[in-house]
Amino acid sequence: MDWDKLRIFHAVADAGSLTHAGDTLHLSQSAVSRQIRALEETLGTTLFHRHARGLILTEQGELLFEATSAMARKLDGASARIRDSEENVLGELKVTTTVGFGTLWLAPRLVKLYEKYPDLKIDLMLEERVLDLPMREADVAIRMKEPSQSDLIRRRLLNIRMRLYATQEYLDHAGTPGSLDDLSTHRLICQKTDQPQVAAGARLVQEIMSRNITSMLTVNNYFGVLQGVLANVGVGVLPDYLAVDHQGLVRVLPEIESGEVPVFLAYPEELRQTRRVAAFRDFVLEEIQAYRRQKSEVVPE
Numbered sequence: 001m002d003w004d005k006l007r008i009f010h011a012v013a014d015a016g017s018l019t020h021a022g023d024t025l026h027l028s029q030s031a032v033s034r035q036i037r038a039l040e041e042t043l044g045t046t047l048f049h050r051h052a053r054g055l056i057l058t059e060q061g062e063l064l065f066e067a068t069s070a071m072a073r074k075l076d077g078a079s080a081r082i083r084d085s086e087e088n089v090l091g092e093l094k095v096t097t098t099v100g101f102g103t104l105w106l107a108p109r110l111v112k113l114y115e116k117y118p119d120l121k122i123d124l125m126l127e128e129r130v131l132d133l134p135m136r137e138a139d140v141a142i143r144m145k146e147p148s149q150s151d152l153i154r155r156r157l158l159n160i161r162m163r164l165y166a167t168q169e170y171l172d173h174a175g176t177p178g179s180l181d182d183l184s185t186h187r188l189i190c191q192k193t194d195q196p197q198v199a200a201g202a203r204l205v206q207e208i209m210s211r212n213i214t215s216m217l218t219v220n221n222y223f224g225v226l227q228g229v230l231a232n233v234g235v236g237v238l239p240d241y242l243a244v245d246h247q248g249l250v251r252v253l254p255e256i257e258s259g260e261v262p263v264f265l266a267y268p269e270e271l272r273q274t275r276r277v278a279a280f281r282d283f284v285l286e287e288i289q290a291y292r293r294q295k296s297e298v299v300p301e
Contacts, residue, residue, distance in 0.1 A: 005039040008032055009047065010068040013061065016054045073136050074270065089279045090119035097142035100222030101263070102126040105241055105291075106142065106284075113283045120276065128196030133268050140267045140280055144198045147266045154266040155281070157288050160239050162201040162258035164208075165249040170232040177235070177252060180211050187215040187234030195220050200258035205237055208256075244294045 011021040012032060022032045040047050047061035057065055097106060102124060114120065131137035134151055141147070147154050177183050188209070193202045195218075209216075217233055219225050226246070229236035235252050239261075243249050265284055271277045 002039070002042070005035050005042075006064075006068055006071070008035045009039055009064065010072060012036060012048070012055065013057055013065040013068070016056075018055070069135075073134075076136065089117040089275045090121075091276055092121040092123055093140065093276045093280055094123045094125065094138040095140045095142075095280065096125040096127070096131045096138040098128055098144060099126045100239065101142060101144070101241075103221075103223045104226065104239075105245075108245070109287050112287070113280065116283070117279055120279070122280075133266060136268070139271060139274075140265070140277055142284070143264050143266060144261050146262060146264050151269050152266045153269055153272060154264050155285075157263045157265055157284065158241075158292070159260040159262055160241055161260060162198070162204050162237050163240050163243075163254075164235055164252040164256055165229055165238050165243070166235045166252050167230060167232055167248055168250050170229075170234065171250060171252070173232070174234075180208065180253065180256060183208060183235065183253075184212045184214060186213075187217060188213045189217045189219065189225050189228040189234045189236035191220060191222070191225065191237070192218045198258075198261045200261050201237065201239075204256075204258040208237070241291065244291060 008021070008025060008027070011024050012018060015021040015024065018029045018032045018036075021027075022029045025032065036047065043060070043064075045060045046058050047064060048055040049058060095106075103126060107124065110122065110124075113122075125131065125138060130143065131141060133139075133141055133147070134149055142157070144160075146156075174186055177186060190205045190208070191197050191201070193205050193209075215234070217228050219228065222238060222242075225236045225238055226242060228234065229238065229249065230246070238249070240257075243251070265281060267277050267281070
């Protein structure tokens, strides 16, 4: 089968338009159309339904697009490994993690990675949705649960817990609660339980809210919760890794915490030898070790 025709077919299927595919491939619409017709004649089948709004894959077209997508992913992986030299780490690396971990732990540390590899281009995608690594929606993920796909390399980084924190200034003004029931006289800052978040954190918030909390500030990510706590708005439910970087946080009700939440680093098997992935993996592992040392020094359990 003609590889060039398959490349053109993949571009058309991905764009859903002969014109847009032609723009991407730097070919005229008529040239793209001729190649698609020739491929359909070779296969003896129709690959697209044509209509006024564009092109829709037929069942046979869907099967071929699935195959060309797998080929494209492997070619991308091979190209990345070829571009990575023995001495240099450069090019784009797509990293995904949650909004909280990405903004509060990972992003502030990336300056160290850039100091070592100044030509690296990181596309940091922060969202609670789990992106599909085998489908190359991202190259590397840091997730708050173990990945389920079998074709991923995964490494457990640490375990975190959600705990209660406030500032000393807030506690001096509002008093220090001695029990969960005492929180009814304080303002609670947290994520709503119906917001995307780790299940252990949602369960802890549900338990606290059952104590007749009268005043609340809810935010849809931990960055917002942290800002509320640091501004002396109330007592916040936050991941414990923040206590190392924000030593102004005072733990409230030390006996109250969520269950453990595992944090995993994961990437596709096919990217194992890619220098950019290896550089990011080693950087994260080094920062985790540094975090553990800091935690043992400044944060009592």
